Amino acid sequence: MRPASLFPHQTSDELELAYRQSERAVERSRWQILWLKSKGLSIPEIKAVTSFSRSTISTLIRAYNEDGPAVVVDKRRWNKSAPALDVEQQEVLFSALQKPPVSGGFWTSQKVQAYVHEQFKVEMTSVCAWGYLRKLGFTVQVPRPTHVQAATPEEQAIWIKKLKRP
Structure with a gap:
């Protein structure tokens, strides 16, 4: 070379x-x-x-x-491109994010992207949608993982009873 x-x-x-x-x-x-x-x-x-x-x-x-x-x-x-959503649209999005998404679960960038497209007819990437989630003060919401060998609720109840014995 x-x-x-x-x-x-x-x-x-x-x-x-x-x-x-x-x-x-x-x-x-x-x-x-x-x-x-x-x-x-x-x-x-x-x-x-x-x-x-x-x-x-x-x-x-x-x-x-x-x-x-x-x-x-x-x-x-x-690069001073206009934001994808104006202030009013961001307020509407913020209000929507206060409630669970219609599809259930947690708000994800893909769900925000779909909501914005449906509500405002604005195309945005999932990265842009993630940016709006962060800008509006939302953080990653993931359920805590459970260990594969975690005790069932019944097993936990038995253990708690054993702990309470004198």
Whole structure:
């Protein structure tokens, strides 16, 4: 396999300065990878220093070579998409979550997803639905597991009676 080389869009000193001055963690990690590569480190050496995977490092180097420093910028900061549910819809959802779901059991992200689709005709992923559960203050609700050799209620009653004897 041919080792990935770094196109000199910037000098090693400029890459180091960008790495040291970066305020966003994602960008700082990307600058560090590029800086280390500019110093002549191999991908396995960069992987050992940064703990990023070989494919992540190779992909970043390839993108940097093709598109320059713009690929380092964390574009998530400009992702200001509107929320799936407005404030009123969130209030309705919160009220619905106060009661058990119609299908029984506990509210899950899939049940919230189905409820939102049925109630508001809004498509959302189960991850987004989980986000609304968390945002509205709900936590994971899972019944406590029972041990496979747990005593039956009758056996427990016998044990309790034995404990109460003087």
